[in-house]
Structures are given as structure tokens and as C-alpha cells.
Amino acid sequence: MLITCPYCGARDVSEFTYQGDGNRQRPAPNSQDLDAWNDYVYDRLNPAGDHNEIWQHSGGCRTHIRVVRNTLTHEISAVQPVRPETKPSPVKPAGRRGARP
Amino acid sequence: MAEYSALALLKNALTGNKDWKPAWRKPEPKAAYDVIVIGGGGHGLSTAYYLAKEHGVTNVAVLEKGYLGSGNVGRNTTAVRSNYLLPPNTRFYEHSMKLWENLSHDLNYNVMFSQRGVLNLAHSPAQLDDYARRGNSMRHQGVDAELLSVAEISRLIPVMDTSKATRFPVYGGLMQPRAGTARHDAVAWGYARGADRRGVDIVENCEVTGFLRDGDRITGVTTSRGEIRAKKVAVAVAGSTGRVMQLAGIDRLPIESHVLQAFVTESLKPVLDTVVTFGMGHFYVSQSDKGGLVYGGDIDGYNSYAQRGNLPIVQEVMAEMLALFPSLAGVRLLRSWGGVCDMSMDGSPIITTGPLPGMYLNCGWCYGGFKATPASGFCFAHTIARDEPHELNAAFTLDRFHRGILIDEKGQGATPRLH
Numbered sequence: 001m002l003i004t005c006p007y008c009g010a011r012d013v014s015e016f017t018y019q020g021d022g023n024r025q026r027p028a029p030n031s032q033d034l035d036a037w038n039d040y041v042y043d044r045l046n047p048a049g050d051h052n053e054i055w056q057h058s059g060g061c062r063t064h065i066r067v068v069r070n071t072l073t074h075e076i077s078a079v080q081p082v083r084p085e086t087k088p089s090p091v092k093p094a095g096r097r098g099a100r101p
Numbered sequence: 102m103a104e105y106s107a108l109a110l111l112k113n114a115l116t117g118n119k120d121w122k123p124a125w126r127k128p129e130p131k132a133a134y135d136v137i138v139i140g141g142g143g144h145g146l147s148t149a150y151y152l153a154k155e156h157g158v159t160n161v162a163v164l165e166k167g168y169l170g171s172g173n174v175g176r177n178t179t180a181v182r183s184n185y186l187l188p189p190n191t192r193f194y195e196h197s198m199k200l201w202e203n204l205s206h207d208l209n210y211n212v213m214f215s216q217r218g219v220l221n222l223a224h225s226p227a228q229l230d231d232y233a234r235r236g237n238s239m240r241h242q243g244v245d246a247e248l249l250s251v252a253e254i255s256r257l258i259p260v261m262d263t264s265k266a267t268r269f270p271v272y273g274g275l276m277q278p279r280a281g282t283a284r285h286d287a288v289a290w291g292y293a294r295g296a297d298r299r300g301v302d303i304v305e306n307c308e309v310t311g312f313l314r315d316g317d318r319i320t321g322v323t324t325s326r327g328e329i330r331a332k333k334v335a336v337a338v339a340g341s342t343g344r345v346m347q348l349a350g351i352d353r354l355p356i357e358s359h360v361l362q363a364f365v366t367e368s369l370k371p372v373l374d375t376v377v378t379f380g381m382g383h384f385y386v387s388q389s390d391k392g393g394l395v396y397g398g399d400i401d402g403y404n405s406y407a408q409r410g411n412l413p414i415v416q417e418v419m420a421e422m423l424a425l426f427p428s429l430a431g432v433r434l435l436r437s438w439g440g441v442c443d444m445s446m447d448g449s450p451i452i453t454t455g456p457l458p459g460m461y462l463n464c465g466w467c468y469g470g471f472k473a474t475p476a477s478g479f480c481f482a483h484t485i486a487r488d489e490p491h492e493l494n495a496a497f498t499l500d501r502f503h504r505g506i507l508i509d510e511k512g513q514g515a516t517p518r519l520h
Contacts, residue, residue, distance in 0.1 A: 001411045014413035018403045018518055021357070034503070041515050042446045042502040043353040046343035048406045071358070071404045074411070 001074050006081055007061045015059035021045060022052040022066055048072055054082060104209070124290055125169075125297035130304045130329050134162045136485060137322060137331040139309050139345060140338040141165025143174035143285075143471065144463055146292035146303070147478025148337055148485070150208075153299035155479070156486035161301045162331075164324060166308040166341075170289040173339050176408075176440035177471040178363050178397040180376050180385065182219040182280035183244055186235045189496035189508050190449060191242045196493050197476030198244075198279060204475060210291030212283050213390065219280035219376040220254070222425075224269040228380055232275035239277070247276045260372045261425050268424060269381040282376060282387050288474055312349045319349065319459035335461040335485050337477075340406065340441025342464040351456060354464075355446040355502050357517040360405035361397070361468045362414055364437045368392030377425070384421035394432065396422055400442060400468060402518040409439045442468045444517035447501075449508035452480050452494040461485050462499065467520050 001013040021044050027036040045051070051071050056064050068078040104122070113121055136152060138145045141163045152158040165171075181201055183194035205211050223229035229248070236246035254274055255263040263271045293303055304326070313321035313330060321330035338345045340358045369392050376387040383399035398418035401410045415437065423430055445451060445465030450473065452463050463481045466473060480494035490497075496508060502515075513519040 012413070013403075013411055014416075020516070020518075021404075038503045039353065042355040044343075044355070044357050045352060046354065046357050046404065047347075047352075048341075048344045048358075051404055053404065069403075071406050074405065074407055 001076075003055060003057075003065075003067060003076060004079050005057045005060060005063065006065065006079060007063055008057065011057070011060060015057060016055045017058040019054040019056055019064065022054040050077065124294040125303050128302040128304065130162060130164075130302065130307060130324070130326055132328075133321070133330040134302070135160040135331065136333045136335060137161075137329060138163045138335045138337060139322065140172075140336065140341075141169050141293075141303060141305065142172045142337065142339060143288055143292065143474035144339070144466075144477045144481065145335075145337040146174075146289060146296060147474050148335060148463070148481045149296040149301045149303075149478075150292045150299070151479045151482035152486060153296055153301055156482060158482075158486055159300035161296070162329065163296065163301060163303045164307045164309055164322070164329075165303070165305045168305050169293055169303065170286050173440045173442070173470060174289045174474070175286055176363065176438060177285055177468075178385065178387070178395050179282040179285045179389075179471065180219060180280070180387065180397075181214070181283055181472040182277055182376075183472070184219065184221070184235065184239060184246065184275065184277045184280065185510060186238050187508055187510055188242060190510055191239060191244060193476055193480070193493050193497075194472065195242065195244050196479070197473050200475035200479060201283065201472075202279070204283075204288075204291070208291040208295045210287065210294060212287045212291050214281065214283040215390075216279050216281040217375045217387075218276055218278045219378070220249070220257070221275045221378045222254070222380045223272045223274055224381045225272060229273045232273070236275050245277055245279050247278065249274045249276050257375065258373065258377065260428060261377065262427055274380075276375075280376065282389075283471075284390075285471060288471075292474075292478070309345060309348065317458055319457050333459060333461065333485055335463065335481065337463040337481065339443050339464065339466055339470060342443045342462075344406070346462075349457060349460065355451075355499070355515075356465060357404055357444045358406055358441050359400040359402065359444050359518065360407055360410045360439045361400045361442050362410040362418070362437055362439045364396040364415075364418065365389070365435050366394040366396070366432045367435055369394065369432065372429075379421050379425055381424075382417065382421045384418055384425070386422065386425075393435065394429070400444070400518060401439075405439075406441050407439065408441055442466070442470075444468075444520060446515040446517060447507040447509040448511055448513065448520035450477070450497050451499050452477065452484060452497045453490065453499050454484060454488060456499055465497075467517075
């Protein structure tokens, strides 16, 4: 499985750390809504199909990324930085493209 | 009465093996049952067996999407153990061990349960201390456990590298002598035959496509073979829990489905007569009766329903194998495969009534469901028949997360990929 990091290009999954379900909404830090905290900490959508998830390129540029990945086929249909305002540079580092099949 | 006695073998050999009675029938599903068990894996079949045997509930159907034994019951690495630290787990898995010890007799079907021991290796003094603590906890609760020295381990497993020259030298280990392996397909077949002979309908190639409801109450299922009504609907579908529960409108559970890979090598002469686990990673190995080495490792670590994994885990498992058994470097792999595990948020299972009226849920087995097969069915059958949990599964509730009564054996928190 290859994940295309917005900064580094297509890299092997072993360079990435899975941060889990990207659908979860963290309650405000001072929230006392126990149901909302329970949902955030323990409950998961766990779909069979497209799944919104967060990965970190921990063995590379260390960026956190949002990935849409099909849990039935492992096919990745979208990757973007967690913070959309931090747009990746359009220039890719030389020699990366095609370096890893 | 043994169905497969020497006399029966001889008689059928002389008559061309035409008169064997099938181990289970292929019934058409009836319009209604007292209990429907969704999932014809080990847990679903043992649930049906104990419903009939212990509770006299025989108007039961087990609905299996594929063929019997096609899921995790035929994909696991067959280890059976009860070497847990926390009392709810220790009690439950030790009950399972006791059922295993009599299972072949109980089912009148040889499940080839082999108490060859499971040895957890420690690679640092701190890890050995931790194992001593777990061993003490086990012995305190009546479970067998022995702390072994390096000298004892190298006598026990001469093929393993226990020298000080390795990257992670062995410091000792925790052995559970009564643990071991069982023939996983035979467990499915034995429970299926036992349930079938007591009147349970095992319906293969019957996929549940939805739930019938009367208000909140579940009153049956729609399937690829028509509607089937039931007073009680039990869900025991392991890795498919998310998919099946979604059909009932429950789309959020403390479960993530992950893929776990397993591997088997070509046959060797006997080299390993116990189950060994590597303590500096996640690797376990045993030798099957056919002679193949069975390797297992960590889950791939991301949500997956694919029943196949990726190469980094293959590499990791082989690296850990080589760290322990450099002399086996030339042994070739025959096959690898993947199974979908229902990883819970604390690493412990869920066996409970609900979450909807008329429904019963059995899930959260992570990658340890096989050894639990007898006790899981035993407790789930009790929970279904009596509408309340058995004392052994009373702690395995669905709401324990919300209530803060987790059973977190490893102390990893709500990060399923680490359990």
C-alpha cells in the first residue's frame, strides 16, 4: 500500500503511522458532556467502504494528513493535509517521482 | 457412541464409503425460529451447541454468509491459552481452557487439542518481572504458570537461539503448560455436528441483509434466502460486526475492524513441540501436526475488511522469526492469508444482551477469539437463554466504556491497533 504524501509523493505505508478514525469530533476541552466524550474516545464508525482517517508521515516529513481509503480494497481516493491552509509547495523534491514503484 | 469408530470405518470401507451420514444437514431455512444466531464461525456454532445442550433451546438457526469454516475459525493460528492478568479475563479464559480439556469427549469429535504449552519469552529483567507478576496473578486464580530460566528454555527448545549474542537475548519466560493448540477446522465441524444432531439448523450461503423490526424490537432478519423471524436474534460475526450492526441502524460501536495476517511454511520434521511468543515485538510460532511452522504477528494496524494485508507486516514477522530461529532462515513459506479482527477499545470482548430489544451481541475478540470459542458460546448461550449474563461474562458489557470500567489487559487505552 502506497500513500501519496502531499509533500513527499507516493511512499510505502511503513513510513506512516495510523492515527485512526478521522470522523471523530473532539468536544471543547471544558465540555462536561459525557456522551460527547464517550463518542469521541470510544465509538467508531468502522465502515466497510470509504473511510476518513488520519495518518502521520512519521518516517518522513511528519505531516498529519487526511486520507480517504476504502477498507474493502485498501484503495486511496484522496489525501490532503489536516490543516487545509498549509498548502504543500507545488515543487516536488527532485528524484522522488518514480523512485518507489 | 463414536460415529467414526473402527467398526464404522471398516464397514464403510467395505461398502465404498457411500453410507456416511453427513456431519450436518443442509436444511432450507424455516419461516421462524426461537433463536437465530448470525455467524456460523466458531463462536456462533458453539453458541448454538450450548443453547441446545445446556438450555434445551433447539429451535435454533445458525446463518452463515459463506461456507462453514470460511471465516476466522479457519484462519487463526490455533493457539489456546488462558495466561491473562486481569481477573475477569483470567476467569473467563480459564473456564474456556477447562471446556477445551474435555471438548473432544464432549463433542465426541477429535478436535486434536494438544496441551503442548505456550511460552512467552522475556528479553529484559523488567519484562521478566512483569511476567512473574502475571504468573503470580494466574496462579493466585488457580491457573498454571511457570517462570522458566534461560537454561530451562534452551533445553526445552534447542532449535531457538538463546545465546547472549543476539540482538534481543532471552532472559527467561513465562510458560503455561496446559495451554497449546487445537485443530481449528475440527472445532467448527465438531460444534456444527453437535448442534445439528440436537436439532439446530445450520444454514450456509445465507447472508443477512437486514433486520425485521417491530418498533425498536428486533423480530427477525431478511436474508439472501428470504425472511426469517425469531424471538431472539444473536449476532456473533467477529470482524463483520460493524457491517451487520449497521443493518440494524447502529453505526457507532467501540470496535474497529483490522486485518491480521498469518503464515505457514513447508513441512519440516518435528523441531518445535510448544508454542513460543517473541517478547520484543509481536510474533508467535507453533508447528502443526502436518509439520508446517505456523507464524503469526501483529495486525496491520489500520481499519480493513479486506482479508488480506500488506508487505511491511510480512517483513516484520519474518524478521522476528529470524531473530529467534536463525537456523530456520532457509525454510520456505507456503501460504499467507488475512482475517478480519474486531478490535475493541480495551482489548477485551463484549458478550451482552442488546443493544436493541430482542438482540444479543458477541464481539470485540481482537485477535484472540479462537481460544475463547468454547467459553464464548457457553456464556453467550446463557445470556440468550436467560436474558442475563453468566457471571463469567458479566464484566464484558457494551456500556463499560461509558461507565469507565474497562478491562484493559495491556493498558493501551482506546487505541485498537496497539492491543
